Each structure stands twice: as structure tokens, then as C-alpha cells.
Amino acid sequence: MGTFGGQFEDFHADDRRAEVIDWLGGLLPEFDLPLDSSDEELREYLIDGTALCYTADKLMPGVLEGVWGGYASDHRSNVKKFLSVIAEMGLPGFSVKDLEEGSMLSIVECLLALRDNVSAGLGENMSNYAAKTPSRPVAPVSTPGRRSPGEDRRRGVWDAKSPQRSPLLSGQKANEVFQFKRGQYTDLPAAKISEMIQSNSLDNAPTQSLLRVVNGILDESIERKRGEIPHRVVYLLRNVVQEIEHRISIQAEHIRNQNNIIKTREDKYRSKIKALETLVNGTNEENEMAINRLELVKVEKSKKRVEELETASELQLQLWSKKANTFRSFMDNQKLCIKDIRISSQSIKQEMFALQMKWRDEISNMGLDLKGLVDAAENYHGVLAENQKLFNEVQELKGNIRVYCRVRPFLPGQDGKSTAVDYIGENGEILISNPSKQGKDGYRMFKFNKIFNTHVSQAEVFSDIQPLIRSVLDGFNVCIFAYGQTGSGKTYTMSGPGKSKEDWGVNYRALNDLFDISLKRRNTFSYEVEVQMVEIYNEQVRDLLSNDIAQKRLGIWSTSQPNGLVVPDASLIPVKSTSDVLDLMEIGQANRAVGSTALNERSSRSHSILTVHVRGLDVKNGSTSRGCLHLIDLAGSERVERSEATGDRLKEAQHINKSLSALGDVIFALAQKNAHVPYRNSKLTQVLQSSLGGQAKTLMFVQINPDVESCSETISTLKFAERVSGVELGAARSNKEGKDIKDLLEQGCVFERHNIAKGYGNGTASSQQSQISQFINR
Numbered sequence: 001m002g003t004f005g006g007q008f009e010d011f012h013a014d015d016r017r018a019e020v021i022d023w024l025g026g027l028l029p030e031f032d033l034p035l036d037s038s039d040e041e042l043r044e045y046l047i048d049g050t051a052l053c054y055t056a057d058k059l060m061p062g063v064l065e066g067v068w069g070g071y072a073s074d075h076r077s078n079v080k081k082f083l084s085v086i087a088e089m090g091l092p093g094f095s096v097k098d099l100e101e102g103s104m105l106s107i108v109e110c111l112l113a114l115r116d117n118v119s120a121g122l123g124e125n126m127s128n129y130a131a132k133t134p135s136r137p138v139a140p141v142s143t144p145g146r147r148s149p150g151e152d153r154r155r156g157v158w159d160a161k162s163p164q165r166s167p168l169l170s171g172q173k174a175n176e177v178f179q180f181k182r183g184q185y186t187d188l189p190a191a192k193i194s195e196m197i198q199s200n201s202l203d204n205a206p207t208q209s210l211l212r213v214v215n216g217i218l219d220e221s222i223e224r225k226r227g228e229i230p231h232r233v234v235y236l237l238r239n240v241v242q243e244i245e246h247r248i249s250i251q252a253e254h255i256r257n258q259n260n261i262i263k264t265r266e267d268k269y270r271s272k273i274k275a276l277e278t279l280v281n282g283t284n285e286e287n288e289m290a291i292n293r294l295e296l297v298k299v300e301k302s303k304k305r306v307e308e309l310e311t312a313s314e315l316q317l318q319l320w321s322k323k324a325n326t327f328r329s330f331m332d333n334q335k336l337c338i339k340d341i342r343i344s345s346q347s348i349k350q351e352m353f354a355l356q357m358k359w360r361d362e363i364s365n366m367g368l369d370l371k372g373l374v375d376a377a378e379n380y381h382g383v384l385a386e387n388q389k390l391f392n393e394v395q396e397l398k399g400n401i402r403v404y405c406r407v408r409p410f411l412p413g414q415d416g417k418s419t420a421v422d423y424i425g426e427n428g429e430i431l432i433s434n435p436s437k438q439g440k441d442g443y444r445m446f447k448f449n450k451i452f453n454t455h456v457s458q459a460e461v462f463s464d465i466q467p468l469i470r471s472v473l474d475g476f477n478v479c480i481f482a483y484g485q486t487g488s489g490k491t492y493t494m495s496g497p498g499k500s501k502e503d504w505g506v507n508y509r510a511l512n513d514l515f516d517i518s519l520k521r522r523n524t525f526s527y528e529v530e531v532q533m534v535e536i537y538n539e540q541v542r543d544l545l546s547n548d549i550a551q552k553r554l555g556i557w558s559t560s561q562p563n564g565l566v567v568p569d570a571s572l573i574p575v576k577s578t579s580d581v582l583d584l585m586e587i588g589q590a591n592r593a594v595g596s597t598a599l600n601e602r603s604s605r606s607h608s609i610l611t612v613h614v615r616g617l618d619v620k621n622g623s624t625s626r627g628c629l630h631l632i633d634l635a636g637s638e639r640v641e642r643s644e645a646t647g648d649r650l651k652e653a654q655h656i657n658k659s660l661s662a663l664g665d666v667i668f669a670l671a672q673k674n675a676h677v678p679y680r681n682s683k684l685t686q687v688l689q690s691s692l693g694g695q696a697k698t699l700m701f702v703q704i705n706p707d708v709e710s711c712s713e714t715i716s717t718l719k720f721a722e723r724v725s726g727v728e729l730g731a732a733r734s735n736k737e738g739k740d741i742k743d744l745l746e747q748g749c750v751f752e753r754h755n756i757a758k759g760y761g762n763g764t765a766s767s768q769q770s771q772i773s774q775f776i777n778r
């Protein structure tokens with residue numbers, strides 16, 4: 001292809017345009033490939049020759065329009081794309097570079113070359129076309145000296161510079177050239193014929209026009225009948241026929257090419273179908289193989305599963321057979337057990353039968369025994385009286401004044417202290433060690449009726465004196481007093497440290513017991529219980545149950561009265577239950593004179609005396625009994641100098657010591673069996689006279705403090721107790737009266753009261769009493 005740079009002005013665009021448009025106008029108008037289609041789509045159309053034509057048809061007008069409209073650049077990229085594809089296919093004669101750098105003329109030239117190629121039906125064999133160029137496949141009948149303009153174009157040697165170059169005719173103009181009326185051909189001037197032949201008219205004229213020319217010439221020659229046809233017309237005819245022949249041969253070639261293309265395509269499709277069939281077959285085979293493989297896997301799996309199941313079921317079988325064995329042995333055992341049970345049940349039956357027989361015998365024996373018991377119950381009253389008598393006899397045999405020694409434990413906070421109590425024997429022995437003395441003198445052994453060690457409870461202490469207290473219900477006078485230095489536990493033993501039942505001292509327990517027994521005996525005896533509570537403070541007797549504490553002095557009757565009252569003016573309160581007693585004692589304790597000493601923070605500074613009067617009536621025979629229980633909590637027996645008391649406290653201590661030493665003197669006299677017993681030396685001995693002087697049962701709790709520092713006090717206390725334990729008071733006597741005597745006594749009381757009222761004094765009553773006593777003893 002030549003270079004057309006700078007030649008644009010010389011280019012006869014109008015002619016060219018008509019030529020291209022004429023060509024393109026013959027192509028299929030319905031082709032509609034979008035201009036912005038991808039390379040791949042474009043290529044696909046170009047492979048097909050028809051598609052190539054369509055594409056050219058679509059693009060060409062746009063390109064041309066651009067050329068002549070002056071805005072070719074808009075379409076250049078599309079044209080470039082299109083032509084570059086064609087270039088790839090090996091179309092000779094143009095390059096992309098030309099498109100970019102060359103003029104519009106060169107582009108149009110390219111398109112025209114394309115048109116020729118398309119018209120030649122090259123299609124997808126375009127690459128072969130390069131080899132064939134520049135000659136046409138069907139050699140035209142060439143006129144000497146005439147070079148076919150189409151041939152020139154195909155060579156790409158368009159001499160644009162040549163001034164002789166004949167202008168290209170448009171299709172319309174060429175058509176006009178061949179538009180003749182009948183009978184005109186023979187008359188055509190040579191110039192006209194030359195124009196028709198020499199120009200591109202032949203190339204551009206439609207085939208129809210050419211055929212019309214041939215027919216016209218031939219018709220004219222027939223009409224003329226042997227008329228001569230000029231040579232020049234024959235020459236024209238020859239050229240026209242050559243042109244037609246040329247076109248037919250092109251068409252034939254085109255059809256052949258089309259056939260080839262179709263054949264090639266058919267082969268292609270066949271091979272594709274074959275490939276597809278192979279593929280399908282292959283797929284089928286593969287499928288079959290896969291199915292077979294699947295089958296194999298399935299079989300293997302099921303085999304494996306079967307094996308697993310077999311193993312599992314074998315294990316299960318083993319397990320079950322094991323279980324069955326166990327169960328069988330269990331059943332065998334059970335059978336044996338049942339057999340054993342049967343045997344033992346039979347033996348039990350036999351035993352039961354034997355037992356039943358035995359029970360029957362025993363029940364019949366019991367019936368006999370019961371009869372004996374019923375008989376015995378009938379004699380119960382008599383037996384009870386006999387029992388009581390025997391019991392009292394035993395008590396009396398123990399001695400009249402019993403001495404029980406109780407050792408107080410160390411108090412909280414006294415852990416580091418050492419004890420003076422060295423040993424406590426089972427038969428009432430107690431060994432006291434005195435560290436201030438050496439050798440033999442450092443120890444002193446005492447013996448009493450009983451020793452209560454530090455751990456002994458209130459209940460245990462009471463259980464030992466319980467029989468003594470019960471004798472009050474049988475008409476005996478009983479006196480229990482606690483003696484010991486301050487803080488040794490006298491109040492603890494007599495009253496107890498608190499109000500809970502476990503804490504109860506002798507007082508509460510004694511009264512509780514009396515009520516219990518009276519309740520038990522209520523069918524045979526009726527008891528009346530009255531209480532007095534007095535204290536001796538600084539040698540004055542005070543009524544602790546009176547509301548008026550600053551009361552008048554109470555007198556003490558030196559001889560016991562028929563009603564057993566020693567302090568007749570003190571309040572005498574009847575009590576029905578233990579709770580009554582608890583209330584009264586609370587009042588009494590509150591009224592008690594207490595003071596603080598160096599030895600005990602709240603020390604009892606007086607002797608407190610609780611007297612319980614019990615009158616019993618035998619509901620069967622009407623006989624009566626009268627007992628009196630003195631419960632005495634003495635004041636502390638410490639030495640005056642040790643208590644560090646002064647003033648009132650000193651006076652109190654002196655009175656206490658005086659009364660206690662008077663008590664000692666009385667006891668000493670009693671122990672010596674002196675004719676004179678100095679009861680009158682103190683109020684205390686006066687009150688206790690009836691209890692100490694005979695007919696009473698007396699018990700002394702001697703309380704000791706274990707602290708070694710109190711050792712000398714302890715020893716002197718124990719010495720006093722030793723003397724008391726030696727006192728024989730003679731056999732206690734019960735204050736029982738038969739009905740007759742009771743009547744007589746009542747008369748005596750009336751007589752006595754009468755005498756008192758008349759101011760005759762106690763003597764008469766006393767003589768009356770001695771008369772009654774004599775009567776009883778007789």
C-alpha cells in the first residue's frame with residue numbers, strides 16, 4: 001500500500017464514496033452487530049465470510065461518513081479494531097500503523113481492498129489470498145493496453161499522483177452510460193463506446209444493465225437481418241460479455257468457496273460431534289467405573305460392618321452367657337437360701353410353738369403370782385409402815401449427828417493455786433496438808449460420814465441426804481446445817497448458785513421431794529406444808545418473809561411447842577408446790593443481810609434458817625404426824641483478823657464468831673454428855689436446841705475451801721466438824737399421835753393457850769406435854 005500522507009486534498013472523495021456505498025448497499029441490510037462488540041465476537045463474524053461482509057457493511061458507512069463529515073476520529077478506534085483483526089488474519093496491503101498515521105484516503109483504500117476480497121469470497125481463507133494476489137482467480141479477458149482498474153486496486157498500486165488517471169464512475173453514472181433506447185447501439189459513436197469500455201463503467205455497471213446492453217445489441221442485430229453490426233459495437237459486446245463472464249466466474253468461485261466453507265464447517269461440526277460422542281462415551285465409561293468403584297466400596301463397607309456386627313454380637317453373646325452363668329449361680333444360691341429359710345422357718349415354728357406353750361405356762365403362773373401380788377397389795381399399808389420403821393431404824397443406826405464434808409472446787413481464775421486437800425478416801429477420810437508445818441505435823445487426817453469431792457454434783461449430794469429428809473413426812477424433826485469459812489460453798493450447797501433445776505441446792509430439792517412424795521401418798525396421807533424463814537443477824541432474830549424488815553425482835557421459845565414452832569411470831573406461810581417455795585425463798589434471800597468482806601465479795605453476814613413444818617394425817621386411821629425440817633445456812637466462820645473487817649463488819653464478824661463458838665460449846669457439852677448444855681449463850685443455839693438436843697435427826701455439811709492459803713481455817717473447821725460428828729444425841733423420835741392422843745393433845749393445846757392467855761407461862765404446857773409423852777411411851 002502506498003503512502004497517502006499529505007494527499008488528502010487530491011483525493012476525489014465523492015467518486016470513491018459512491019463506489020463504496022454502491023458496494024455496501026448490495027449487502028444484507030439486516031446485519032446488526034454492535035460497534036462496541038468485543039474482539040472475540042468480531043472475530044467470530046469475520047471467520048464467516050458473510051459476517052465479514054456484514055461487518056464491512058456496518059462499519060463502512062460510518063467510516064466514510066467520518067471521512068467526509070470531518071469527524072473520523074470518533075470511529076477510528078472501531079475501524080482500527082476491525083482492521084487489526086483482519087490484519088491478524090493475514091490480509092495483505094494494509095497495516096494498523098497506516099490507520100493511525102495515514103490519511104483517510106489510505107483507510108478508504110484499505111476498505112476498498114477489503115470489499116474486493118469479500119466479493120472474491122475469501123472468508124476465512126483470506127490468509128491464502130495473500131499468496132494468490134495480485135491476479136484474480138478467474139483471469140479476465142483483457143483488452144490490450146487496458147489495465148483493469150480493479151486489478152490495480154487489488155495490487156494496491158493506486159497512482160494518485162497520475163494526472164491521466166480516468167475518474168471513477170459512480171454506479172449511477174455507469175448506469176446512465178448504459179441506458180440506451182433500442183436500435184441505438186449500432187449508431188453509437190466510437191467515443192461513446194470507448195467511454196463505456198475504457199472507463200470503469202463495466203466494472204461499476206450493474207449486471208442487469210450489462211445484460212440489457214447485450215440483449216439490445218443482439219436484438220438490434222436480429223432486427224437488422226444480416227445487417228452489419230459495427231466492429232466497435234462488437235468490441236463493446238465482447239467487453240460486456242467478458243465482464244458478465246468475469247462476474248459469473250466470480251460468483252461460481254464464490255459459490256465454490258461457500259461450498260468449501262460449508263464443507264469445512266460440516267467437517268468441523270462432525271469432528272465436534274465425534275468429540276462430543278467420545279466425551280459422552282468417555283463420561284459413560286467413567287460413570288460406569290465410578291459406579292463399579294462405588295459398588296466395591298459399598299461391598300467392602302458392608303463386609304466391614306458385618307464383621308463389626310459379628311464381633312459385637314459375639315461379645316454380647318459372651319456377656320450374656322456370663323450373665324446367664326451368674327444368674328444361674330445366683331438362682332442356685334437363692335434356692336439354697338430358700339431351702340435354708342424353709343428349714344429355719346420350720347424350726348422357728350417349732351420354737352414358736354414351744355414358746356407359746358411356755359408362755360401359756362408362764363401366764364398361768366403369772367396369774368397365780370398376780371393373785372399373790374394382789375394379796376400383798378392389800379397388805380401394802382402395813383408393809384409400808386413396816387418399811388418406814390425399818391428405814392428409820394437404819395438411819396438411826398448411822399448416828400444422830402451425821403457430818404458430810406464437801407470440798408469446793410477452785411473457782412475460775414484460781415487455776416494456779418495449790419490445794420490443801422491431799423487425799424480423799426472412800427470411807428469418809430480426808431487428808432489435809434499444811435505446808436507451814438514440817439513432817440508429821442504437816443498432815444492431818446479427818447474422818448466423817450461422807451466426803452464429797454469437788455466434782456460431785458448437787459443432785460448426787462442430795463441423793464445421799466434424801467432419806468433423811470423424807471423422814472420429816474413420818475413425823476421426825478430434821479436439821480441440816482452448813483458450816484464453813486466464808487466462800488467455802490455453804491450457800492452453794494444449801495440454796496445453789498442459780499435457779500435452774502441442775503443448780504438447785506438442798507433447800508429446793510428437799511421441798512420438791514416432799515411435795516413429790518406427798519403427792520404419791522395422797523391416797524393414804526394428807527400433808528400440810530408451811531414455811532418459815534428467819535435470820536440471826538447480830539444476835540437478833542429477823543423474819544425474812546415479812547414485808548416489814550425493821551420489825552420488832554422475834555422471841556425464841558426455849559422449849560419446843562406442840563406445833564413445833566421455835567420462833568412462833570415469824571411468818572408461817574403455807575405452801576402447795578415447789579414454785580411457791582421458790583417465790584418465798586427469793587423474797588427471803590433478798591431480805592438477807594449481806595456484806596462485803598475481803599474474803600467473799602457478797603458474803604452472808606447472818607445465819608439463815610429455813611424451817612419447813614409438815615403435818616400429816618393418815619386418812620385411814622386418822623392418826624397424825626408432825627415433822628419439822630430446819631435448813632440452816634450459817635454465816636462464815638472466818639477469823640476476824642483475816643476478814644480485815646472494821647466498824648459494822650467487825651461487829652458482825654464478832655457476833656458471828658460468838659454464835660459459832662456458842663454452837664461449838666453446845667456441841668462440846670453434848671459430846672461430853674454434860675448435865676448442863678449452854679444453849680442460851682446464843683440465839684443460834686437457842687433456835688437449834690430442839691434439833692441438837694435430842695429426838696431430832698441432825699446433819700452437818702462441813703464446807704472447805706481447797707486453797708492451801710486457807711489451810712489453817714480448813715483445819716480448824718474440820719476440827720469443829722470432828723467434834724460435832726462425835727455427838728450422840730440419842731435415838732430420834734417421831735412426833736406421831738394416835739387419834740386419842742391427838743384429841744388429848746388438842747385439849748392440851750387449848751389448855752396451854754388458855755394458860756398463856758391467862759399469863760401462866762410455858763411451864764404448865766410443858767408439864768402437859770411430858771404427860772402426853774409419857775402416855776405415848778407407855
Ligand SMILES: Nc1ncnc2c1ncn2[C@@H]1O[C@H](COP(=O)(O)OP(=O)(O)OP(=O)(O)O)[C@@H](O)[C@H]1O
Pocket residue numbers: 407408409411454484485486487488489490491492493497600602603604605634635636637703
Ligand atoms: N461445789 C461447788 N462447785 C462450784 N462452785 C462452788 C461450789 N461451792 C461453792 N462454789 C462457789 O464458790 C463461791 C462461794 O460460795 P458460797 O457463796 O456458797 O460460799 P459461802 O460459804 O456461802 O460464803 P459466805 O459465808 O460468805 O456466805 C461462789 O461463787 C460459789 O458459786
